Amino acid sequence: MDLFKGLRMNLLKMLPFTTALLVAQAGTPSAAPILNPNFNPSPQVQSVSVPLYRVTVVQGSAKAINYRNLKHSTEIDLLGTVLVSNASGEAKMESENGGIEIKAKVKNLPPASSFGGEFLTYVLWGISPEGSATNLGEVILKHGKGKVKVMEKLQSFGLIVTAEPYFAVTQPSDVVVLENAIRKGSKEQFEFIDAKYELLKRGQYTLNLETTAPMVMDEKTPFDVYQARNAVRIARASGATIYAPEAFGKAENYLAQAETKEGGDKARIMSAREAIQRAEDARLISVQKQGVERLAMERKAAQEKLDESKRQTAMAAAAEDAALLKARQTENENAGLRAKNEGLQSRNEDLKTNNEGLRTRLMEQLNAVLQTRATARGLIVNMSGVLFQNGKATLLPAAREKLSKIAGILSTHKGLKIEADGFTDSNGGEAFNQHLSEQRAKNTMDYLVSQGVAPASVTFKGFGEGNPIATNETAAGRQENRRVELVVSGEGITGTKTAEL
Numbered sequence: 001m002d003l004f005k006g007l008r009m010n011l012l013k014m015l016p017f018t019t020a021l022l023v024a025q026a027g028t029p030s031a032a033p034i035l036n037p038n039f040n041p042s043p044q045v046q047s048v049s050v051p052l053y054r055v056t057v058v059q060g061s062a063k064a065i066n067y068r069n070l071k072h073s074t075e076i077d078l079l080g081t082v083l084v085s086n087a088s089g090e091a092k093m094e095s096e097n098g099g100i101e102i103k104a105k106v107k108n109l110p111p112a113s114s115f116g117g118e119f120l121t122y123v124l125w126g127i128s129p130e131g132s133a134t135n136l137g138e139v140i141l142k143h144g145k146g147k148v149k150v151m152e153k154l155q156s157f158g159l160i161v162t163a164e165p166y167f168a169v170t171q172p173s174d175v176v177v178l179e180n181a182i183r184k185g186s187k188e189q190f191e192f193i194d195a196k197y198e199l200l201k202r203g204q205y206t207l208n209l210e211t212t213a214p215m216v217m218d219e220k221t222p223f224d225v226y227q228a229r230n231a232v233r234i235a236r237a238s239g240a241t242i243y244a245p246e247a248f249g250k251a252e253n254y255l256a257q258a259e260t261k262e263g264g265d266k267a268r269i270m271s272a273r274e275a276i277q278r279a280e281d282a283r284l285i286s287v288q289k290q291g292v293e294r295l296a297m298e299r300k301a302a303q304e305k306l307d308e309s310k311r312q313t314a315m316a317a318a319a320e321d322a323a324l325l326k327a328r329q330t331e332n333e334n335a336g337l338r339a340k341n342e343g344l345q346s347r348n349e350d351l352k353t354n355n356e357g358l359r360t361r362l363m364e365q366l367n368a369v370l371q372t373r374a375t376a377r378g379l380i381v382n383m384s385g386v387l388f389q390n391g392k393a394t395l396l397p398a399a400r401e402k403l404s405k406i407a408g409i410l411s412t413h414k415g416l417k418i419e420a421d422g423f424t425d426s427n428g429g430e431a432f433n434q435h436l437s438e439q440r441a442k443n444t445m446d447y448l449v450s451q452g453v454a455p456a457s458v459t460f461k462g463f464g465e466g467n468p469i470a471t472n473e474t475a476a477g478r479q480e481n482r483r484v485e486l487v488v489s490g491e492g493i494t495g496t497k498t499a500e501l
Helices: 002-014 223-237 245-259 264-349 355-367 397-410 430-450 475-481
Strands: 057-066 074-080 088-096 099-107 121-127 133-139 146-152 156-164 176-181 191-200 372-374 379-383 416-423 458-462 483-490
Touching: 057 176, 074 156, 088 176, 099 121, 099 133, 099 156, 121 146, 133 146, 156 191, 223 245, 223 264, 245 264, 264 355, 264 397, 355 372, 355 379, 355 397, 379 397, 397 430, 416 430, 430 458, 430 483
Parallel strands: 416 458
Antiparallel strands: 057 156, 057 191, 074 088, 074 176, 088 099, 099 146, 121 133, 121 156, 156 176, 372 379, 379 483, 416 483
């Protein structure tokens, strides 16, 4: 039961919480070069395209132990995580010159390359309670075993071991293989502190590398030379040739010295370790500069979006002002007509007993705008002429102007009923003309309603090409047949059959 619980706790601690950071490509994605780690281009032929480089950051957690009250040496365990459950180790902690001396030993660790071609070695990290990670030193394996002796200046920290591409990395990867734990039966009274820290996601070093297969090593080449090769190719893939050419150039020079056998293995190792440090510096500079470029591009895009939004807002405000001005003008015109019709309405009220007089007065008002005739059905207002485009139902400006005045007249008379009847000429098919006449009548009705006529008092009908009032053989006749007739009826309007005027 305790074993299962321990494994489950380790699994939960290893689950990363994703907090992604994307360093955007400064060039075209399709143009991003895929760099071959075995190909070292000369400055004359090197591409100037900025390689795509992403850094994905995840978050881990560890138990930091407070050694502030440590008066003598003590030992803690290093337990394998779910990645390498059979790995183990121990660390002897001793207070020394204001810091903590750490002597750590590990065993049963597989080659770091087993976690991916980018990894070559292991690194011991100190994790502060605030989540800051310090590279304490490299753990070099021999037959799965390794040891390291280092100093940690902090009094409270956690220990982890991670697989890394080279010893000089500045941020741990997410391949955490060992974590500190209090030894069972320990008599020390330790204080535990939760510490969350950032990890570089596995594979982030090799996005631009052609292959991530583990390096083939031989016993004649110092292990540090392989790390230097790895560090230089990773820095190149990160865009260091463009963003940090000086630091990267020095890394390449030191690597070239490490590749020669002159001076023996000791000189090669010194040059290799210097190359690793310079390559890591170049990579960090490259990542930082690309991050600055990304933020600049994001700010520029945000500003352009804001400017466009302001422009659209200004255009919308101008259009709204124009619409309001037009509405006021129309309202003023209708107000004038309504004022005039109110005077006429007061006169019509005195003529309620005289239906013919009322009908005559209304007909005079309508006839002043459009040709109107009296029939048994009521007063018929004829809208003919150039009021509709040929084959279309859209009211032309002249038609809207006349209808606006008609609406002003009709809206002042209560109890009226208006029927909009649509007609067409004989051009086109019968079904088409029927639909067109209905649409013209409906558009006329809708416009009257929009100008103040009560919706319940208006209806519409379409009669197609039937009932022409002129010959369809001439253009002038067809123009007259393309019309809408407003049949105005109601109390005081419809009466005995009267001869048409």
